[in-house]
Amino acid sequence: MILSRQARPETASTTAPLDILGVSKSFAGAAVLNGVSLAIQPGERIALLGPSGSGKSTLLNLVAGFEQPDQGDILIDGRSVVALPVHARRIGMVFQHYALFPHLSVAENIAYPLVRRRAPRPEIRERVDRLLASVRLQGFADRRIQTLSGGQQQRVAIARALAAEPAVLLMDEPMGALDRSLREQLQVELKLLLQETRATVIYVTHDQREALALADRIAIMNEGRFEQVGAVEDIYANPASAFAAQFLWAGANRLRAVAGEGGAAALGGIAVDARWPARPSQAGAGVDLVVRPEDVTLHEPRGDALTATVLTALFAGTHRTVQLELASGEPLNAVQPISAHAPIPGTAVGVTIRPGAACAYPANGR
Ligand SMILES: Nc1ncnc2c1ncn2[C@@H]1O[C@H](COP(=O)(O)OP(=O)(O)OP(=O)(O)O)[C@@H](O)[C@H]1O
Ligand SMILES: [Mg+2]
Structure with missing residues (x-):
């Protein structure tokens, strides 16, 4: 109006x-x-x-x-x-x-x-x-x-x-x-x-x-x-x-990670540069890592990055939404530009989380 x-x-x-x-x-x-x-x-x-x-x-x-x-x-x-x-x-x-x-x-x-x-x-x-x-x-x-x-x-x-x-x-x-x-x-x-x-x-x-x-x-x-x-x-x-992150970032991934030294968080053995909006956890403690799909980049597999298996990719006009599974069995959603190659279901891809984009929180009871 x-x-x-x-x-x-x-x-x-x-x-x-x-x-x-x-x-x-x-x-x-x-x-x-x-x-x-x-x-x-x-x-x-x-x-x-x-x-x-x-x-x-x-x-x-x-x-x-x-x-x-x-x-x-x-x-x-x-x-x-x-x-x-x-x-x-x-x-x-x-x-x-x-x-x-x-x-x-x-x-x-x-x-x-x-x-x-x-x-x-x-x-x-x-x-x-x-x-x-x-x-x-x-x-x-x-x-x-x-x-x-x-x-x-x-x-x-x-x-x-x-x-x-x-x-x-x-x-x-x-x-x-x-x-x-x-x-x-x-x-x-x-x-x-x-x-x-x-x-x-x-x-x-x-x-x-x-x-x-x-x-x-x-x-x-x-x-x-x-x-x-x-x-x-x-x-x-x-x-x-x-909880707040999952509400504000609707559709965000919530992943189990482990606190590393000096504010890092390790996901599947790979260090992720995360932020700690609440308080940092002690090294070795369980962490909830919340990651928006748009902060997940997919690339060729390589030794220093996470790997995931592509389940399916949905064409959404302006972008693609990609459903993946990490080696831990956890689901991971990513948003990819149309300019990138369409990921092929069943193949392994490398996964990088944009530095400083993920938020880490002390996991309850872990
Ligand atoms: N008049 C009432 N008598 C008994 N229980 C009530 C009454 N009004 C609300 N409740 C209870 O209070 C709780 C909160 O209800 P409320 O309607 O405030 O939730 P809400 O956040 O608005 O939920 P929704 O998103 O589903 O609308 C619920 O468990 C509901 O069953
Ligand atoms: Mg209501």
Whole structure:
């Protein structure tokens, strides 16, 4: 969606800091959030990334007011909101399954938060028109919700969430139900829209690329805690744990290695120049080595390099993805330029990991 100039001010929300202070929540005795804290600046966009069940939606539900924390506090604009009902918190919400009102038209859905707060009718009409323009749904005002595509319905949900100028916008996998090409298109549109609104945003996703593309900071959740919080480029460059690395570097290889002397790691008896974002292990200790496929180079076999057997190579237009098996039996994925010879299944190839590219972490229990 290309935002027209006159649409711009209409997506602008008020803005406020959001402080999550030592929040804990259990359901039926099972701890889901374990004292999480996060200070979010006015207008900042935070992506929550983490496995299923790690507590992402629960945290959003607590901020929204659908659930109450057992412990801790939540402040919007410096004031505790835990005692306030949902509609008094100045939040907007977008869910994976749109949660639109099926019996209302597109315009009525978007107007709903404004009608609820008894805004004057001319103001409602004008604001709905501008929001329709900014989500590229001009001409859809009177359409029934059931007649819209998934992507169109999600645009209506976003416009509705922005209608009442929320200070905080909460989005729980808003593109989770859409297919990949639509997601990629909507990602660009959403980025533009989020640049226009001044709302503080928490965005939940399973998709690491979406988190990197849309957020200023990423918080990685694991079992009801923040595993790591950081600016997108910093956290991508230096994942603090093997768990964080596998989430941020989706599709990365995780290999068993051994710590060598002076910060080296040995993989299949070959030294690999690795980084240690957490702490270096003592020589001889077990190490998890996380390596992105694009940092694996394939070449002729030679004595001072690892060897692997080619299982298969997939042509992907701009590159090839190659599946290999190391002598240890571990799988290894590599990405190769199209200009390189296509690896032949069943043959042995030499493998080199780009110096300084792999991250090494002390292995748990090894
Ligand atoms: N209302 C509830 N009653 C009981 N258990 C709940 C409730 N809400 C969440 N849980 C439990 O809390 C845990 C965390 O759920 P949550 O929905 O926050 O995870 P999530 O990180 O959003 O996962 P997903 O990626 O699958 O959406 C899960 O084990 C879930 O079953
Ligand atoms: Mg969830």
